[in-house]
Amino acid sequence: MSIGQLLLLAGAGLGGLGAGLLALRQPAVLVALSVLTISLDYKGRLGEGFITANNLLKVVLIGAFLVQMLCGGRRLRLPIHLIWFLPYLVFAAISSYYSADFLQAGFYVVRLTLVWIYAVLVANLIEREWQLSLLLLAMAATALFVSVTAHMQTLNIAALAGAELVQKQGPDAGSVRALGTFWDANALGGFLGVLSLFLTAGLARANLGWIGRTAILCVLGVAFGAVLLSFSRSAWLMIGLGMLLFARERRLRPYVGWFLALGLGGALYVLIATPYGQALTARVLSFGELGQDYSGRFRWYLALSGLQIWSDGMHWLWGSGFHSFGEQIWRHWYPLATHDMMYHSGTNMSHTLLVTLLAEGGLLGVLLFVVPFVAALRVLGRLRRQPHGEVGGSVLLGCQVVLVVKLVDTFFNPLMYDNLLWLTLGLIGAIAGPAFSPRPGDIGARSNRAALPIDPPTARC
Amino acid sequence: MASGFQVDSSLLDLLNLFRRRVAWLIWPPVIASLVSFLVVQFVVAPRYESHASILPQQISEVTAKQPVLERGAFLRGFSFRDVTTRNSTNMELMVSDRVRRGVVENLDLVAFFGTAGRHPASAEGATQAAMEALAQATRFELSLQLQVLTVRVTTRDPETSARIAAAYLTQTNAANLDRIHAYAKQRVDFFAERLAEVKQQVAALGAQIGTQVQRSRSAAPERELEIAYGFLAPLQQRLLDLHLQQDRLGRDQAAGSAERLALAAEIRVFESFLADIDSLAEARQGLLPTPRNSQLAALERAQLERDLDLLQALEASLLESREAARLEAILDVETLTILDRPIVAAEPTWPRKRMTVLLASVIALIGSAAGVTFVDALARLGAGSPALGWRRLLGET
Numbered sequence: 001m002s003i004g005q006l007l008l009l010a011g012a013g014l015g016g017l018g019a020g021l022l023a024l025r026q027p028a029v030l031v032a033l034s035v036l037t038i039s040l041d042y043k044g045r046l047g048e049g050f051i052t053a054n055n056l057l058k059v060v061l062i063g064a065f066l067v068q069m070l071c072g073g074r075r076l077r078l079p080i081h082l083i084w085f086l087p088y089l090v091f092a093a094i095s096s097y098y099s100a101d102f103l104q105a106g107f108y109v110v111r112l113t114l115v116w117i118y119a120v121l122v123a124n125l126i127e128r129e130w131q132l133s134l135l136l137l138a139m140a141a142t143a144l145f146v147s148v149t150a151h152m153q154t155l156n157i158a159a160l161a162g163a164e165l166v167q168k169q170g171p172d173a174g175s176v177r178a179l180g181t182f183w184d185a186n187a188l189g190g191f192l193g194v195l196s197l198f199l200t201a202g203l204a205r206a207n208l209g210w211i212g213r214t215a216i217l218c219v220l221g222v223a224f225g226a227v228l229l230s231f232s233r234s235a236w237l238m239i240g241l242g243m244l245l246f247a248r249e250r251r252l253r254p255y256v257g258w259f260l261a262l263g264l265g266g267a268l269y270v271l272i273a274t275p276y277g278q279a280l281t282a283r284v285l286s287f288g289e290l291g292q293d294y295s296g297r298f299r300w301y302l303a304l305s306g307l308q309i310w311s312d313g314m315h316w317l318w319g320s321g322f323h324s325f326g327e328q329i330w331r332h333w334y335p336l337a338t339h340d341m342m343y344h345s346g347t348n349m350s351h352t353l354l355v356t357l358l359a360e361g362g363l364l365g366v367l368l369f370v371v372p373f374v375a376a377l378r379v380l381g382r383l384r385r386q387p388h389g390e391v392g393g394s395v396l397l398g399c400q401v402v403l404v405v406k407l408v409d410t411f412f413n414p415l416m417y418d419n420l421l422w423l424t425l426g427l428i429g430a431i432a433g434p435a436f437s438p439r440p441g442d443i444g445a446r447s448n449r450a451a452l453p454i455d456p457p458t459a460r461c
Numbered sequence: 462m463a464s465g466f467q468v469d470s471s472l473l474d475l476l477n478l479f480r481r482r483v484a485w486l487i488w489p490p491v492i493a494s495l496v497s498f499l500v501v502q503f504v505v506a507p508r509y510e511s512h513a514s515i516l517p518q519q520i521s522e523v524t525a526k527q528p529v530l531e532r533g534a535f536l537r538g539f540s541f542r543d544v545t546t547r548n549s550t551n552m553e554l555m556v557s558d559r560v561r562r563g564v565v566e567n568l569d570l571v572a573f574f575g576t577a578g579r580h581p582a583s584a585e586g587a588t589q590a591a592m593e594a595l596a597q598a599t600r601f602e603l604s605l606q607l608q609v610l611t612v613r614v615t616t617r618d619p620e621t622s623a624r625i626a627a628a629y630l631t632q633t634n635a636a637n638l639d640r641i642h643a644y645a646k647q648r649v650d651f652f653a654e655r656l657a658e659v660k661q662q663v664a665a666l667g668a669q670i671g672t673q674v675q676r677s678r679s680a681a682p683e684r685e686l687e688i689a690y691g692f693l694a695p696l697q698q699r700l701l702d703l704h705l706q707q708d709r710l711g712r713d714q715a716a717g718s719a720e721r722l723a724l725a726a727e728i729r730v731f732e733s734f735l736a737d738i739d740s741l742a743e744a745r746q747g748l749l750p751t752p753r754n755s756q757l758a759a760l761e762r763a764q765l766e767r768d769l770d771l772l773q774a775l776e777a778s779l780l781e782s783r784e785a786a787r788l789e790a791i792l793d794v795e796t797l798t799i800l801d802r803p804i805v806a807a808e809p810t811w812p813r814k815r816m817t818v819l820l821a822s823v824i825a826l827i828g829s830a831a832g833v834t835f836v837d838a839l840a841r842l843g844a845g846s847p848a849l850g851w852r853r854l855l856g857e858t
Contacts, residue, residue, distance in 0.1 A: 075469050076472075078468045086834055086835035
């Protein structure tokens, strides 16, 4: 083993030790770090792609949580919407036994369990307002980092490949779209879209100073530009819908002009300062012919195929088995379908989550999967009627908007294992917890102090 | 502790729960692992996979090494028009009925898949069923970025899997060659037709150049001029005589007016006649081989010769192309670059026994743990009664 490898191992060991100690003392910091590492998930994979910084961080979190339960007397809280997910998990486990591809189904059951555990951990580890602030800070830093990467990437493409090539290839060519640290431009757009919505909700805080407001608006401006350069129409839709929902909030109405200015500024920046102007115009106009272009037709095709799999699959009530979509579509539309699906969508799922669930789990699977989200929306509605601290209230607003736009996005993208979706579900669980619940005498209070919980248990070993 | 929104547990609670429900946590994984072991060991027939990966082939790279005719000489390094097979086309060929039928017939897959028993009366029906079974046993993966096409064949027999994968390559190569040969034959016909036309044009132009050269060498203008000048001298002498006679008559007072008029008329006739001869001589003078006329003729000839050269070059090129196409129409080249040749699998692809048994027990453990936790949550929400908890849960949701 060379000295370099030894140093690398030593560095990794020290990093792991530091992360472990940090997890024992302040696990919420690792939850905040997990947002940053989500953006690095597509870089630096080891093994078969499972060993990523994000997954390692989650493992450390799980270990630290167990140690705290063992030695610190920490209690495990299961929020109601996450309890409702357990029946679907049982169903997924059972249905994987009759899935056409048992091994793949089995691995995805494990993966689903892990993202559920991640949400449970977020719901348990975020217990104070400053931890939410830290999470928002991590979101801002991550959004800035990923957005700057995306901007530099597009400018490099324009400089190296030439403006002519960019204009010729247009937005449909993956090579000219901003990817940031992601492997797919749509993944970048979706990620930045969710972070932008959380940051926008942060503007609803009454105690936010002008420095904070300016900083958030600056990050949003850079992020909006990056989302435009990703040419992800679903991300544009997500942000547009989110902004419409935010416009209903009295506290955010003064910012509507700012949002419009940021959007226009971002569009002007792309039109003037980058060679992507023509591509941007074409992409915007392509909304008019949605469903006619390649990706639109491909999504329709997958959705219709999914419905056909459900209608003549194994059973209409319990479907053809967990994660059997790839195998089933191969049998139904052999063989070009498999080719297209594998190499153009990169997934073994339909681009519409509900159709995938219907094909794989039948009506029972859809019902069991939808219930947790209905429960989460109910919890959100109830929490919104209660008083909360400034940060908790703004994050709650962000969760509500993100959950709604993510549910809309499930019609266009497969999102079952999306980290930010599960982070949102975890945050809802966290704010629904006793730490953020108002005390009897705090009705109507909005100060941070009013919402402070009793001291959370800390690790004693 | 349970509230309207959540269930709160300590580690002790959880351990107690799992201790109380230990049967639920042990039996499902044990049963799942046993059943999965029995199934993979005795029920599921092993499936063996063989695969082959190919790249498209540049035909010109192959044929450039062949000696071909060029301008009457055998030279190396003649470059064909690039005939490139593409993997998207290869894939279309592989999924075509023709290739599938070829694979089925060459390897007698009707017997292998046992489709004859299902269609005892119709050989064609049995073949079609075998083709369908073959389609189900085969997968294609095309990487658009790397241009690598992979064929995966999974059957119950490892040797047949490898033979089918190899047969796919052979049949696709043959189909590619047929396509290339048919196209080359069309090109041979076209070049032959065009060559005949050009040959005719070359012959016509050669004849035109010959005529021009012959005409430039002819002496006709000189002879015509000599004849003209032969007439001119006596006529000029006679006109001079008439003018002298007119002078004399002008000085002679006794001469009659009628005689002078007749003389004047005769002079006009001669003058007109001489003018005609002069113009004729002048015209013929232009045809004489003066330096200017020689240059024009040379230019005209050079132009004709250049046209002829062009046509001859075209003729040679067409000849080359026709020979190349003829060669292309008969050459049996490899149209695929094979990256991975199919090999006979030593181990079955499915079932993977250890992994299946392990995963079956893990999934059962996850499912039973989730179920136990859910039932416990219901009991806590219902203060000990799962039914009441269920009603409360529905009410909260």
